[in-house]
Amino acid sequence: MDILEPIKQRRSIRKFKKDSIPTEVIDKILEAGSWAPSGLNNQPWRFMVLEANEKDAIAQFTKYSSIIKAADKIILVFMDKDASYSYEKDLMAIGACIQNMLLYAHKQGIGSCWLGEILNQRKEVQKHLGILENLELEAVIALGYPAEKGEKGERLALNKLMIK
Numbered sequence: 001m002d003i004l005e006p007i008k009q010r011r012s013i014r015k016f017k018k019d020s021i022p023t024e025v026i027d028k029i030l031e032a033g034s035w036a037p038s039g040l041n042n043q044p045w046r047f048m049v050l051e052a053n054e055k056d057a058i059a060q061f062t063k064y065s066s067i068i069k070a071a072d073k074i075i076l077v078f079m080d081k082d083a084s085y086s087y088e089k090d091l092m093a094i095g096a097c098i099q100n101m102l103l104y105a106h107k108q109g110i111g112s113c114w115l116g117e118i119l120n121q122r123k124e125v126q127k128h129l130g131i132l133e134n135l136e137l138e139a140v141i142a143l144g145y146p147a148e149k150g151e152k153g154e155r156l157a158l159n160k161l162m163i164k
């Protein structure tokens, strides 16, 4: 199995069909996230899945509200500070966790968009949800069946990335 193709084909999807993603598929996406590597295998990620009105209420905290409203479901990804041993490394592990989820979703024909701008209002989101201080919101992932192809994928050529 060549994993490079799905890695390259995945695009951020910001427009979604109305169809609902089955709970079992969402569970598999979360399972994919949970198999990410983490320092000391501390697995600092925690998840919350929201849909319908509860999902839409989160849209007020980002300028990308239309993406949240169009999505069937959103996954909020938190760092559990009680499980954390190094803020920097735990953030990296959570990034790996999120990428696992995006790739697994893509392979299942589900579109996703990693939303980071919402972190500008992290405190407000957490207050709205009544989330305790030991958890820190790191990203929101919008999910749904794609109603667009996404932008043309573009990346720097490898020779632009090499230091030597």
Ligand SMILES: Cc1cc2nc3c(=O)[nH]c(=O)nc-3n(C[C@H](O)[C@H](O)[C@H](O)COP(=O)(O)O)c2cc1C
Pocket: 010, 011, 012, 013, 014, 064, 067, 113, 114, 115, 116, 117, 118, 150, 151, 153, 154
């Ligand atoms: C940390 C991070 C934060 C992001 N935040 C947003 C966001 O707030 N809104 C949005 O529309 N896309 C967001 N994106 C998606 C990027 O714009 C997208 O991944 C990038 O343009 C490359 O496009 P591709 O995912 O289609 O390959 C974010 C991606 C990452 C990794």
